[in-house]
Amino acid sequence: MTEQFRTFQRRFGESRPGLQLIAVEHAAIPVSVLRADVLAQEKKKLPIAENYTLQFVQRGVDTPKAIASFLGLDTAHIIEAVASQVSENHLRRLSGGRLALTPLGTEIVRNLAASQPVLRQLPISFDRLTWTLADYRESALIKKSEAEKRGMWILPAARSAHIGVDDVSANDFNTLFKDDRIQVLRVRKVSAKKHRYLSVQMLVYADQSRRELELAICIDDELATDHGLALDRIEAVERLGISFGEAEPRPILDDDLESRRSTHCEVDFVDAPAAVREIGAGGEVAAMVRGVSVFEHADLLSEALSTANYRILIIAPWVKNSVVSTEFVSKLERRLRSGVEVTIAHGYGDDDRGSDEYALKRLHNLATRFDNFLFIRVKNTHAKILIFDSCWVTTSFNWLSFRGDSDRTYRMEEGTLVRIPNRVDTEYVRYLSLIRQHEVRESL
Incomplete structure (x- = not known):
């Protein structure tokens, strides 16, 4: 599990009886910034x-x-x-x-x-998912293009109608206002100045036996009950095109590694930090072959970009802006400047239509600046591999496109993490050889 997922599982995993929390996604709630003309007076x-x-x-x-x-x-x-x-x-x-x-x-x-009511113009946010006034700071809101760039799920509004005076009340304003010196007596007019989005976490719950999904929203790390009810009312699962499908087969290793493989649930990864779990008493990486849940992959990629000392190899079919973000590129550049050898191989089919041009360009530009970075396209990268230092992960997880994928079907995919230094070295050399032969080999 990722640290984020573990936290949400611990706090909210039982909030939907009969359902299992299977994913935590970055999402964006539609918000309008309003200008309200109100009749108000100083509170006594x-x-x-x-x-x-x-x-x-x-x-x-x-x-x-x-x-x-x-x-x-x-x-x-x-x-x-x-x-x-x-x-x-x-x-x-x-x-x-x-x-x-x-x-x-x-x-x-x-x-x-001595105090008479006056006409005032007040700025206020309006949550278009719950269709209510909200106390969101305008500085916390982002444009839709930014939300899409980050690979967030764009949540639908409850209605497509314009927001009018019938949708708000003086009591709504007075309930939200932190300034107790002003009391709104009447709302005369509201108009939308701009449309923005609020970044939140969307929790996905599932009944695996019936392939049913339910959604919930967390704002500032707290479960937002009204937003969960709003998602149910508008049938957001169907509107977002989310479904629950069968997982792709886990890549099978050779007999020796398979016999040593432990499933994720057989190892205690909840309380002990990674350094304690995977480093032996002598300071060396402990030999290990274990399962990797779908939730853990993102953390492993982040660990590679943040801690690798001498090598990183990533093989993935597609490259998306939502993964190859500014933070991703910055972390990768820091690894390169510290002398880490980096290889990224991508490609599926005859062209790059499954990848984002900007993400490919960013990696290509970085490769032109660093001799220790090989960024290369191969014909068909069926393998999905992450190797960093003495860690090798083979999986069906799309390392560089797991956010922003048009396929919104949840699958409980698994991989395998191997921490046996000699074996990781062998696989690293093998994959490098296959990558360098990409012009004459059809696929990895």
């Missing part, structure tokens, strides 16, 4: 019922029943407000149930009258 320290009770008494409406009638409230609410203001020495009771202001109450009403 008095609750609104007590505020208006004092003002009505000052104007001669001096019984709880009459005040309640004007405000459209139950008389009990006004009686409660009166009791509070009597205790504050702002009101006094007269015969017949009538009320009067005290000198202090008269001063309070004078101050209340």
Whole structure:
């Protein structure tokens, strides 16, 4: 498992009874940045019922029943407000149930009258998945092109309609506002200034026996219940074209390695860090042949780009912008500058239509700058390989296109990690030889 997946599994793995958490994806929620014309006034320290009770008494409406009638409230609410203001020495009771202001109450009403409602323009975010106002900071929102570049899942909006005054209320604004000095009385007009997206995590749950999927959303590492319900309402699984399919066969190793292979669940990888798990007491890498779950591949790739000391080899059919990102290229360049020998082989079919031109260009440009970087296209890279230092991973996982793939079918793919230095050396030499013969060999 990846560290991220393990964290979400521990916190939210049981939140959908009968379902298994199978993936955590980067996703983007559609958000509109609105400009709202509202009628607002400065908030007073008095609750609104007590505020208006004092003002009505000052104007001669001096019984709880009459005040309640004007405000459209139950008389009990006004009686409660009166009791509070009597205790504050702002009101006094007269015969017949009538009320009067005290000198202090008269001063309070004078101050209340000094503040008049004004028309203001307020910026606010509107979540188009839940179709509600939201307190997202505009600086946290990104353009759709950026979300797509990062390989995020673009989540659908609940509706395609324009956002209008019927979709928001004064109470919605007042609930969200952190500034307690302003109270919105009425929303007069709203207009969308721009459309943006909020980066979130999308949790994918599955019932493997029935091939059923459900989705949930995490915002700031907390499960967003309203967003999960919204995804269910709009049938997001179908709209996004997500399905659950059979896994591709795991690449089979020779008999010796297969006999030594342990499945991922047989090894305790939960509590101990990688360095403790895989480094022996003598400081050398422990011999190991073990299964690799689909969730662990991304972490292994990141480990290679961050820690490799002398070699990295990646073989993958396609190359996508969402994987070969600025961070990927920066990490790779740091490895190259430190003297690591890097080989990346890609290709499937007669052309590069399955890859992103910009990603290929970035790697090609890097290869022209570093003699220790071989970036090469082969005819058909059926093999999907990662080797770094004394670690070899053979799998059906697409190392350089696992994000942004048009195929939205989840498969519980497995690979195998081998940490036997002599064997890794042998495989490294073998794959380099096959790559260098790419012009005369049809496939790896």
